Amino acid sequence: RLLGREVAIVCCGEAHEEAIDLTRARCVTEAAEGWAPLAATEEEGWFDPADKLASQESLSLEGAKAWAERILSSAGAADESDSSDDDEDEDEVGGYLVFEERPAGLFSKARGVATVFPADAALKPGKRRPPGASALEWGDLDLDARAFNRRRLGGERIPTEEHDAMIDRRKVARLDEGVEFLDDWVLRQAAFEDLHVAVLLESPVHPDEVELHVEPGAGPAPPAHECLRRVELDSDADSEDEDDPDDGSGYFADYFFRRAAAGLPPGRVRGFEPRDLGDAGDDSLREGFHALLAGCPEAPADAEEEELQ
Structure with missing residues (x-):
């Protein structure tokens, strides 16, 4: 029992796999x-x-x-x-x-x-x-993955609807191989009226669950402490993944969240990850957060930006 309910399955893990890779032939995530x-x-x-x-x-x-x-x-x-980069893929x-x-x-x-x-x-x-x-x-x-990753490497942001439609189609082929994905399994269980299905995910909090509060008269945030401002950026941060098509928009966890939210009653799918609050990679979530700004006064100027100007 968990929180007063009988729980059928609890999944824990830290594998941030992309849906495009999980839906490869026989679910082998490495590209052939x-x-x-x-x-x-x-x-x-x-x-x-x-x-x-x-x-x-x-x-x-x-x-x-x-x-x-x-x-x-x-x-x-x-x-x-001839290269000094020891991390190069041989x-x-x-x-x-x-x-x-x-x-x-x-x-x-x-x-x-x-x-x-x-x-x-x-x-x-x-x-x-x-x-x-x-x-x-x-x-x-994998022609789907090849075209998808090439577009992302070119800087194109793939619409969520297009991505999800492609994953839906690829899952049909995996089902023919005997593999059912977790989102389909959860929605299949939810079809039984005597089962209460709810999903808790380490994913961004939905904009419907938050509100924007503006404190009247509050000034801008002060500049960071001098010791923090002297810290140099990681020199490898901009180049180590330049050949990686992963742009943060294709994770299976996000796809699962969208599928569950569309197939379960309101309030049955909850995200509890606050780190991406207001800056979600999902197009629909981003639009919801932007809608919270409607009618709000303009934010005060950032002190560090003013100093740089």
């Missing part, structure tokens, strides 16, 4: 990488041969893939030996493979010329695709 077709339009152009890492003739497509992976791995290892591979197929002989398999380009190689407008050429990109073989 390999060669995937690169869709390039005529307007985008083609690769410049001057940017290539290496070329090899008389290879089958499968042989070209294996050869290209070795080239990229060797190039990555050489870059890491297994990281990235790049492009262009395969120009040659006509097969009467008793031979089709072979062609393989060319490898580094990950930072760009399609050049005006360059034309050679006849019989195709391009492959090394990366995440």
